[in-house]
Amino acid sequence: MASEGxxxxxxxxxxxxxxxxxxxxxxxxxxxxxxAEKAESRRGFLISVPAYGxxxxxxxxxxxxxxxYSFASRSSTGRTLLEDWNVESYRRLFSDLVLEISARxxxxxxxxxxxxxxxxxxxxxxIATRTPRIRNVLLVLVMIPFWSNFLVRxxxxxVILGSDGFVSQISQAxxxxxxRVLFTIxxxxxxxxxxxxxFMVLPLYAAIERLDWSLxxxxxxxYANGFTAFRKVTLPLSMPGVVAGSILVFIPSLGxxxxxxxxxxxxxxxxxxxxxxxxxxxRNWPFxxxxxxxxxxxxxLATIFYFRAGAKTL
Amino acid sequence: MSxxxxxxxxxxxxLAGHSALVYLFFYAPILLLxxxxxxxxxNVQIWTGASLRWYRAMFENDAVMSALRNSLVVALLSTVxxxxxxxxxAIALERYRFRGRGALDGLxxxxxxxxxxxxxxxxxxxxxxxxxxxxxxxxxxxxxxxGTITLAHIAFNISFVAVVVRARIAQFDPAMExxxxxxxxxxxxxxxxxxLPLIAPGVAGGALLALTLSLDDVVITQFVSGPxxxxxxxxxxxxxxxxxxPLINAVSVVMLVASMILVAISLGFQRGSVARGQGLADPxxxxxxxxxxxxxxxxxxxI
Amino acid sequence: MQRLTRxxxxxxxxxxxxxACGSDEGGGDPGTTVPxxxxxxxxxxxxxxxxxxxxxxxxxxxxxxLIAQFEAEYGVDVVEDFYDSNEAMLAKLQSGAVYDLIxxxxxxxxxxxxxxxxxxxxxxxxxxxxNLDPFFADPAYDPGGxxxxxxxxxxxxxxxxxxxxGEDFEPSWALVFDPDLVSQYAGGISLLNDPRETMGAxxxxxxxxxxxxxxxxxxxxxxxxAAVKEYIRAFDSDNFDETLVxxxxxxxxxxxxxxxxxxDDTEEGWDRFTYVIPEEGGTVWIDNMAVPTTSEHPCTAHxxxxxxxxxxxGAALTNWNFYASPNAAAEEFIDxxxxxxxxxxxxxxxxxxxEIITDTGDFEINYTDYFAIARS
Numbered sequence: 001m002a003s004e005g006x007x008x009x010x011x012x013x014x015x016x017x018x019x020x021x022x023x024x025x026x027x028x029x030x031x032x033x034x035x036a037e038k039a040e041s042r043r044g045f046l047i048s049v050p051a052y053g054x055x056x057x058x059x060x061x062x063x064x065x066x067x068x069y070s071f072a073s074r075s076s077t078g079r080t081l082l083e084d085w086n087v088e089s090y091r092r093l094f095s096d097l098v099l100e101i102s103a104r105x106x107x108x109x110x111x112x113x114x115x116x117x118x119x120x121x122x123x124x125x126x127i128a129t130r131t132p133r134i135r136n137v138l139l140v141l142v143m144i145p146f147w148s149n150f151l152v153r154x155x156x157x158x159v160i161l162g163s164d165g166f167v168s169q170i171s172q173a174x175x176x177x178x179x180r181v182l183f184t185i186x187x188x189x190x191x192x193x194x195x196x197x198x199f200m201v202l203p204l205y206a207a208i209e210r211l212d213w214s215l216x217x218x219x220x221x222x223y224a225n226g227f228t229a230f231r232k233v234t235l236p237l238s239m240p241g242v243v244a245g246s247i248l249v250f251i252p253s254l255g256x257x258x259x260x261x262x263x264x265x266x267x268x269x270x271x272x273x274x275x276x277x278x279x280x281x282x283r284n285w286p287f288x289x290x291x292x293x294x295x296x297x298x299x300x301l302a303t304i305f306y307f308r309a310g311a312k313t314l
Numbered sequence: 315m316s317x318x319x320x321x322x323x324x325x326x327x328x329l330a331g332h333s334a335l336v337y338l339f340f341y342a343p344i345l346l347l348x349x350x351x352x353x354x355x356x357n358v359q360i361w362t363g364a365s366l367r368w369y370r371a372m373f374e375n376d377a378v379m380s381a382l383r384n385s386l387v388v389a390l391l392s393t394v395x396x397x398x399x400x401x402x403x404a405i406a407l408e409r410y411r412f413r414g415r416g417a418l419d420g421l422x423x424x425x426x427x428x429x430x431x432x433x434x435x436x437x438x439x440x441x442x443x444x445x446x447x448x449x450x451x452x453x454x455x456x457x458x459x460x461g462t463i464t465l466a467h468i469a470f471n472i473s474f475v476a477v478v479v480r481a482r483i484a485q486f487d488p489a490m491e492x493x494x495x496x497x498x499x500x501x502x503x504x505x506x507x508x509x510l511p512l513i514a515p516g517v518a519g520g521a522l523l524a525l526t527l528s529l530d531d532v533v534i535t536q537f538v539s540g541p542x543x544x545x546x547x548x549x550x551x552x553x554x555x556x557x558x559x560p561l562i563n564a565v566s567v568v569m570l571v572a573s574m575i576l577v578a579i580s581l582g583f584q585r586g587s588v589a590r591g592q593g594l595a596d597p598x599x600x601x602x603x604x605x606x607x608x609x610x611x612x613x614x615x616x617i
Numbered sequence: 618m619q620r621l622t623r624x625x626x627x628x629x630x631x632x633x634x635x636x637a638c639g640s641d642e643g644g645g646d647p648g649t650t651v652p653x654x655x656x657x658x659x660x661x662x663x664x665x666x667x668x669x670x671x672x673x674x675x676x677x678x679x680x681x682x683l684i685a686q687f688e689a690e691y692g693v694d695v696v697e698d699f700y701d702s703n704e705a706m707l708a709k710l711q712s713g714a715v716y717d718l719i720x721x722x723x724x725x726x727x728x729x730x731x732x733x734x735x736x737x738x739x740x741x742x743x744x745x746x747x748n749l750d751p752f753f754a755d756p757a758y759d760p761g762g763x764x765x766x767x768x769x770x771x772x773x774x775x776x777x778x779x780x781x782x783g784e785d786f787e788p789s790w791a792l793v794f795d796p797d798l799v800s801q802y803a804g805g806i807s808l809l810n811d812p813r814e815t816m817g818a819x820x821x822x823x824x825x826x827x828x829x830x831x832x833x834x835x836x837x838x839x840x841x842x843a844a845v846k847e848y849i850r851a852f853d854s855d856n857f858d859e860t861l862v863x864x865x866x867x868x869x870x871x872x873x874x875x876x877x878x879x880x881d882d883t884e885e886g887w888d889r890f891t892y893v894i895p896e897e898g899g900t901v902w903i904d905n906m907a908v909p910t911t912s913e914h915p916c917t918a919h920x921x922x923x924x925x926x927x928x929x930x931g932a933a934l935t936n937w938n939f940y941a942s943p944n945a946a947a948e949e950f951i952d953x954x955x956x957x958x959x960x961x962x963x964x965x966x967x968x969x970x971x972e973i974i975t976d977t978g979d980f981e982i983n984y985t986d987y988f989a990i991a992r993s
Binding site: 377438441442445541549553554 | 701711878
């Protein structure tokens with residue numbers, strides 16, 4: 001909001017010029033300026049009203065309800081009692097079990113994000129440096145697999161990674177051993193990376209595609225070393241893409257539970273899985289609400305922090 | 315364009331090889347699920363011979379067809395509504411200064427960063443409370459169903475549409491709109507003749523994204539659905555639990571083909587309407603992500 | 618403008634919270650619109666229909682032909698909707714979803730009765746109720762069968778790949794909990810991803826009740842699972858039958874009906890695979906038909922119950938999904954192979970050691986937590 005004052009003058013010029021219904025002869029008085037500004041502000045507000053109303057009603061309000069529920073108590077039949085308000089659910093957030101589950105999920109999400117980044121960067125770089133026509137074809141090819149059903153794709157991986165699967169059969173054909181990838185952490189990582197790779201590829205592509213290549217050329221002349229030029233110019237310039245992609249991958253990985261269940265056999269309790277079980281097994285809605293809210297809150301803080309950090313490197 | 319790519323070097327060849335591997339990674343499961351949709355056996359993992367029986371079974375299965383219908387109705391409705399509201403939101407945020415803009419900016423990004431499960435749960439609680447109130451006040455007996463699913467899908471789609479459209483709006487010069495205004499075009503004329511054609515690729519991209527998200531959502535839909543309103547992903551999720559038959563593959567292949575046709579149509583549409591070589595609107599979606607995220611960081615204190 | 622927005626939002630939130638509290642005082646019913654008793658229900662007659670049937674059932678739990686037959690016979694549509702856990706179904710009903718007929722399991726019937734979600738069964742409208750085996754007419758979770766009518770029942774046990782485990786194994790939970798035994802199987806094992814079932818199995822092996830409410834006993838059970846965890850390759854409630862017959866796992870923990878079709882479809886069939894109920898005992902579960910208080914077409918619901926309790930229709934259900942029927946009159950129409958199968962219809966001696974899962978009230982959250990601890 002601090003920038004509002006600075007933009008005011010520029011805004012005003014646009015405003016007066018854009019209003020053909022104002023007589024051009026009319027001298028621009030401070031009152032008129034103010035009126036025009038007010039009208040502009042009202043118009044902006046009016047245009048945003050549907051979205052504002054919708055998001056407040058169907059997003060902000062539900063979010064407040066989750067907060068209210070998190071302070072409620074559980075009846076012995078598992079009903080949520082909106083009485084006996086307490087902070088017990090929040091106290092439980094700091095139990096060893098929850099902290100351990102959180103740490104594990106965090107680590108998994110982090111590794112998934114890093115893997116996605118390592119795989120995507122050269123890939124996005126390659127696509128972004130093609131001619132526009134080839135670029136578009138390559139991008140559509142990235143999207144197509146994701147028009148099928150998520151579960152079916154995951155089950156297809158199960159067939160590939162099973163002990164009778166292709167990976168194992170290829171290994172055996174070359175005289176190797178039967179390889180069991182399914183129901184290991186590797187299968188989970190493959191599944192998660194597969195599922196979220198496009199979220200990383202797309203922002204990276206956009207960032208690299210918009211690079212000012214003359215800077216890269218200049219850096220090449222300066223450092224005369226492709227790698228140094230990349231490290232000192234290309235990478236920092238594409239940082240916004242790295243940040244956006246990392247967030248888009250990290251968030252869903254942190255809450256993922258279907259992929260770890262199908263490909264990893266749910267051998268360890270993860271955060272998403274633990275939240276769902278609070279709602280659907282233990283029927284402990286207050287605790288489930290507190291957990292959900294805490295996850296979202298931490299995610300929000302992390303996002304803001306990450307963006308700030310990312311913005312600084314620009 | 316040729317200036318940006320270095321001459322074909324070892325690095326370039328390595329990149330090409332890496333990209334080929336990534337595409338293999340993308341398509342291996344897809345090819346497999348297509349092949350197995352023609353499997354004659356009840357078990358997906360055991361191949362016994364080629365047949366079309368699962369495609370026949372799919373069209374004869376009432377539950378599948380009704381789930382397919384539900385999916386399409388919800389996807390189309392939520393796409394249309396969220397595209398309109400989301401585009402208006404994008405215009406307001408990108409072109410106007412008004413009170414409460416900062417808060418709205420923050421609010422508009424929350425649905426993107428919130429975990430699925432959290433959103434599902436909060437909408438379940440919300441509909442459970444609000445439908446009760448509405449029914450108490452008006453004496454109706456409204457319940458969860460296609461309506462609540464559609465409302466929920468719109469809620470998360472608005473933000474995604476807005477983000478894509480904003481990227482597009484930010485790309486073009488407001489001077490073009492001003493020029494139209496100088497020519498005594500009315501506000502509506504300016505919007506229809508100048509703004510809309512310019513942002514069309516973004517709007518199409520946003521709509522496409524909304525359609526995909528709506529068609530693939532399981533978690534949120536499952537929590538807010540009601541009698542007879544299971545969508546295809548929810549039905550598939552239930553089927554998977556009772557053992558995976560190639561029926562699911564057949565359903566998935568049909569969805570894939572339908573989506574590809576949609577993409578082809580929208581690509582054609584964009585080729586007609588875009589002057590610049592910008593092409594597919596999805597790259598714009600990426601751009602908006604970073605663009606949006608940066609402006610998000612700037613305004614985040616308002617959250 | 619901003620002030621206005623804030624005001625509206627504030628009022629809405631307050632209204633909602635107040636209404637939520639208010640509905641709680643009013644009988645403490647989260648469904649808010651749910652009527653209290655079945656007194657308000659219209660009285661139905663046998664074979665009466667009052668509209669289409671909204672049927673909320675487990676996925677793939679009824680032969681589609683039976684549905685088609687009912688639709689043709691009574692001229693109404695059956696709108697099917699599916700759930701995959703009792704708790705998901707409960708959450709839906711509590712949030713005001715309107716269904717005419719549901720199929721809750723034993724412990725869930727007890728919870729739903731206490732929550733006032735079930736309308737009583739009008740026995741006059743269900744003459745075929747006399748076909749029920751007397752054992753099911755008066756279950757512990759619904760004394761007198763006032764609110765529910767048994768639909769089908771089954772057990773939880775172990776699927777065995779005898780090419781790995783050998784032909785002469787002891788039918789015991791030791792097959793999955795004894796590290797010396799489990800470590801010998803190539804391929805490892807899977808257990809159900811369900812706190813009550815899996816903790817329950819461990820409790821049974823330790824000689825406790827599977828409805829234990831002792832934290833010490835739960836801790837022991839969690840330790841038992843943790844001790845064999847390196848051999849447990851998956852906690853899986855969905856594909857225990859498939860992973861067995863594809864040779865992925867040597868022993869899997871699962872529900873009786875699931876195994877039969879899967880094993881029948883394999884080449885080696887029952888020569889290689891089998892299903893056993895461990896001798897220490899295990900879970901027996903009973904699924905029941907019940908009419909929610911919100912039902913808009915209770916008469917069609919009762920007619921449908923009566924239809925399924927018919928001897929031939931009840932048999933058709935079992936012949937299709939391989940779960941045992943509570944319908945005594947149906948037995949003569951059930952495939953003899955199914956009827957004689959000791960794992961679908963366990964012997965009386967074994968039946969005595971089977972236990973029904975009951976809701977443990979406040980203690981329930983401990984099952985989820987100790988199960989999470991066992992998996993850590």
